[in-house]
Amino acid sequence: MNAPIGIIGGSGLYRMEGLSLDRTELVQTPFGAPSGPVHLGQLDGAPVAFLARHGEGHRFTPSEVNYRANLWALKSLGVERLISVSAVGSLQARHKPGELRLVGQFIDKTRQRKDTFFGEGLVAHVSFAEPVCAHATAALLKAGQSLSIPIEDGVTYVCMEGPAFSTRAESRLHQSWGADLIGMTQVTEARLAREAELCYACIALVTDYDAWREEEEGVDAASVLEVMHANVDKAQRLLRKVVPQLSCSPRSCACGEALKAALFTAPEAVTEDARKRLDLLVAKYGYGGR
């Protein structure tokens, strides 16, 4: 059977419509507990592993989400390709609330979260110049266009810490950088997905104009929620179209070899602890626990 495609659902996407559930798994990881159980099943015949990023009932802020445990849990269940969905604010007039965007680049402004599996005995520096999987992103774009969903790829996403939204001055600064969207979660997942050698693609659901527009009231949670629910329906349709397609197409990108030239620590210097902790990621390169 093909490796399941992982889906991480963000705000508003707490379950995957159409998923015929086989089982749920609450995975324990060396980095603690994930946001909740992983739901494993079939989506129109394709194996899928679904995880709600903020936990059941939306209990974790973007800073509190245990991203390392979430990515580890999905990897340990055999996921090779991961599609992540999250709500974003728009920094440019052409990205309208109700539309979908596929992220191509990130600017990382997070400051209080764990965003690497490495350290404490084993050092790795992965390449992150192209932070998402071009192959999976292209499949999403094509599927979105075939469904006539308003969608565009190659946009730049500023990732802020949150949980409060931006001030107007911050919003205008981000806009002046030429960035397209602002959100609170996806760059952290993208970093960890690269270290875990997973393909990673981001569906960003545009919910509001952030705070830069003079004529807007600024962001408030109620209007964000309203547009978000409408967007979630589009994201579900897109996922149901693309997952069966991706599931039967071979993995032709380099995402699965991201650690090949990234492990810097001399093998004899790697501690037993680090070998055991990171076995799932590095055993294939001869660094595994013994």
Ligand SMILES: [Zn+2]
């Ligand atoms: Zn890939």
